[in-house]
Each structure stands twice: as C-alpha cells, then as structure tokens.
Amino acid sequence: MHGPASPGWLLVALCAATGAYCLLRMRSSDETQRRAAGDEALMGFGMAVMAVPGSAFTPPAWVWPAYAVLFGGAALRALWVARSGTHHLHHLVGAAAMVYMAAVMTASPTAGHAHGGSGVPLLTGGLLLYFAAYVLVSGVRLLPVAGAAGSAATGSAAAASAPAWGDRPELARACRLSMGIGMLAMLLTI
Template sequence: MHGPASPGWLLVALCAATGAYCLLRMRSSVEEQRRAAGGEALMGFGMAAMAVPAAVFSPPAWAWPAYAVVFGAAALRALWAARTSRHHLHHLVGASAMVYMALAMAASPGEHHHIPGGSGVPLVTGTLLLYFAGYVLLSGVRLVPTVAVTTSGGAGGWGDRPELARACRLSMGIAMVAMLLTL
C-alpha cells in the first residue's frame, strides 16, 4: 500500500500478529472456530504482506494479480461457507476488498488510485470504507464486557478465548480501514 513507512510497519506488525494468533485459534476444539480462524489467518498475513511500505519493497508486477487470485479463491470459499454461517459474509466482504485493493495496486503501482478524470474517493473504496468503519465500531462495542465470565481451571486455552478473537477481528477491521484510506 502507498503511504508513510512508519505507519506501514505498524500495520504490518499488527496484521502479522493477528494472523499468528489466528493460527493459534486453529487449534481450537470447536470446528467452526477453526474454520473461521483459518480464513482470518489468511487475511492477517495477506494484509501484512500488502502493507509492507513500497519504499522498502516493491513487489514484482505479478504479485498483485497473484494476491487477487488467492483472495478471489478465499472469497469463493467464504461465499460457499456463508450458506451455514452469516459470519462468513464478513469474510466474503473482506476477501473481496483484498481482491479490489490488489487489482487497484496492479492498475496503478506507485500512485494513489483515483478514478481517471474524477476526484475524490472511488465509489467502491468509499463503500468498503463505510462497511469496515461500521464493522470496527460494532466490534468495539462487542468488546465492552457486560457480564464477567470466568473459565474454570484452564478450560479453553488461547485458541478458545472469544474476547481475543473479537479483538483480532477489530484490529483487522482497523487495518482494513487504514489500508483503504491509503489506496
């Protein structure tokens, strides 16, 4: 993504750490959590790779179409999984946003993406920004504790902590907003 190097590295670190935690969540005993964590790990690591500052590393021309193919496949998988769980609709939007950003980066390497002859934010970018800003606000509200929940004697573990999963989703939503703003 285009933008200053320092915030870019912070975004890389945030997304990579989120992806790593999602890999830990894949060890959960709950199958639905494992499936969701796999998609979220892909998103976290993919966002980390896309957020590396262009001043440090400019990916080869084939990288952006490769991102589009990988996240296009993830979007199709999320579309298929959305038949049974509406949470996968969010994965569908996220993977589609990654495809959109990869195609935008392929179309305009080294420049900010704008509509030719137009000014302002493109319609798709603006729509995605509104969606992810709303998602971030909703995810933040969901993190506010309403009832103290305690686990008994080590039950669960790091992979089964719903509040950490929500925090990861919140951080990836914030990262997506940041990436869309720099597009």
Template sequence: MHGPASPGWLLVVVCAATGAYCLLRMRSGVEEQRRAAGGEALMGFGMAAMAVPAAAFTPPSWAWPAYAAVFGGAAVHSLWAARASTHHLHHLVGALAMVYMAAVMAASPAAQAGHGGADAPLVTGALLLYFAGYVLLSGARLVPAGAAGAAVPWGDRPELARACRLSMGIAMVTMLLTL
C-alpha cells in the same frame, strides 16, 4: 497500502500478529472456530504483506494478480461457507476488498510508486463505510458482558478473537484510506 513508512510498518506488525494468533485459534476444539480462524489468518497475513511500505520493498508486477487470485479463491470459499454461517459473509466482503485493492494497485502506477490516487471511487467509499461500521460494531462487542468464567485455552478465547477481528477491521480501513 503503500503510504508513509512508520504507519505502514505498524500495520504490518498488527496484521502479522493477528494472523499468527488466528493460526493458534485453528487448534481450537470447536470446528466452527477453526474454520473461521483459517480465513482470518489468511486475511491477516495477506494484509501484512500488502502493507509493507514501498520504500522497503516494491512487489513485482505479478504479485498483484497473484493477490487477486488468492483472495478471489478465498471469496469463493467464503461464499460457499456462508450457507452455514452468516459470519462468512464478512469474510466474503473482506476477501473481495482485498481483490479490489490488488486490482487497483495492479492498474495504478502512481499507487505502486507510493502515491495513492487523488479520487476515491464509489467502491472504495462503500468498503470504507462497511468496514468503519464493522469496526464500531466490533468495538462495542468488546465491552465485557459479565464476570469471567473458567480458564479457557488461548485458541478459544472469544474476547481475543473479537479483538483480532477489530484490529483487522481497523487495518482494512487504514489500507482503504491509503488506496
């Protein structure tokens, strides 16, 4: 979140690029892909904004409750969408992790100054385990299963969507580690 400047900027770039690609995926002809891409774009851009190094920009005190409200709304939407697809359960966990990180940042003056707390609460540990497992599973899914077929538009390429999910999972692990 607000650790050293160089890794923070790299995290901003990766998350913003992922969010931008997810916006492209929202133009897909597949309805389910469009729905998932919207939530993933929100996560990508939200993570990019939260990862800006504190040396470059310290958010005002109202920003953290605003993050919590936006991602709380995203969590409710993901919970509603989970009725149709279990993939939305991952979106729910991601949105709740963002709410949790925003709440921790709002409550911790040391974290806002760029120094994370010395202890790792149980929730942080559980989220780290979840996202580390998600990263390993997503990485394993990137292994090609067979020969490529016909040309597929950029918004519908499943391997790029998986790579974006993998990068966001890695970014979430990184953000949780610096919390």
C-alpha cells in the same frame, strides 16, 4: 500500499501479529472456530504483506494479480461457506476488498487511484463505510457487560471450566477488530 513508512510498518506488525494469533487459534477443538481462524490467518498475513511500505520493497508486477487470484479464491470459499451461516459474509467482504485493492495496485502500482478526478471512488467509499461500521460494532462488542464481572466464579472450579486461551471469544473478537482497523487503514491509503 502507498502510505508513509512508519504507519505502514505498524500496520504490518498489527496484521502479522493478528495472523499469528489466528494460526494459534487453529489448534482449537471446535471445528467451526478452526475454519474461521484459518480464514482470518490468511487475511491477517495477506494484509501484512500488502501493507509493506513501497519505499521498503517494490514487489514484482506478478504479485498483485496473484493476490487477486488468491483472495478471489478465498472470496469464493467464503461465499460457499456462507450458505451455512451469515457470519461468513464478513469474510466474503474482506476477501473481496483484498481483491479490489490488488486490482487497484495492478492497475496503478505506484500512484494508487489515478482516475484523474477528485474524491474517493464509489467502491472504495462503500468499503470504507462497511469497515468503519464493522470496527465500531466490534469495539462495542468488546465492552464488558455490566454485572458480568461480579458474577464470575472464583476458585479452581472456575479455572477448570474456563476456555483455553486460544478459544476465548473476546480474543477472537479483538483479533477481528484489529483486522477491521487494518483494512480500514489500508483502504484509506489506496
């Protein structure tokens, strides 16, 4: 991406850590969670590589078209899987945003949007709105529900029934939130 180096490296670290956690979530016993974690790991690592500051590494010209093909395939897979549940539509939008950013980088690898006009292109603006709304909704979903903390059981029976740390839904939501923030930051820089 074309932003300053320090925030770029922070974004790389955030996305790589998120991708690594998603890889660990793939060890879940729940097949649906494993598949979603795999999609999210691909997105996290793809975003980490894309966010490497241009001052540190300038990729060869073939990288961005390869990204477009890779995430185009991920978008097609998300579209296919979305038949079984609408929660996969977010993966479709995320993969399509990656294809879009790769296409922008292919068209203008050093200058971002070089359209000659002022303002934000319509597609970039739409994606920014989507991911801003996604981040806000995801953040609200992470807030504790009143009374949930007081009703938690204590003792070894509660510990035995608690999900494994990789299966905890709040950690998966936090993972998705961090990727949404990362996508928002990346879209702001193109």
